[in-house]
Amino acid sequence: MKIEDIIRKKGADVVTITPAATVSDLIDLLGRFNIGAVVVSEDGSAINGIVSERDVVRHLATDGAAVLSQPVSAIMTADVKTCSAEDSLESTAHTMTYSRFRHLPVAEDGKLVAIISIGDVVKYRIDQLTDERNHLLEYLHT
Helix, strand or coil: CEHHHHHHHHCCCCCEECCCCEHHHHHHHHHHHCCCEEEECCCCCCCCEEEEHHHHHHHHHHHHHHHHHCEHHHCCECCCCCECCCCEHHHHHHHHHHHCCCEEEEEECCEEEEEEEHHHHHHHHHHHHHHHHHHHHHHHCC
16 A cells, blocks of 8 residues: 555645745635645745644744734745655554654655645545455355
């Protein structure tokens, strides 16, 4: 099982935002797409950073409402961990769990190709287990 299996099921669409966009713009984007994180990119391909709901909340707690007019680059994580479509589901799930990443951009040759969430990983695994269970039940009843 590889990350490409998840991408094949969920799709490779990635919502991005520029580093100069405001945190207020970010909040609007998160709400509009009902997502928890956005890749920060100048061109939609290069990965400049990643920013999540958690980042917004933490900065609201320390900076107050003034954070809303700040650029996304002020609150983003610039040192972004990525994975490859060829990476195993198990190793990526381990990385996400133990590093406490809820979202992980998928990159090939330094270019953004997709993003996965821990929810995508869990859903894929549950679907897999359900399929295995159904096959076993079918086998037992035939």
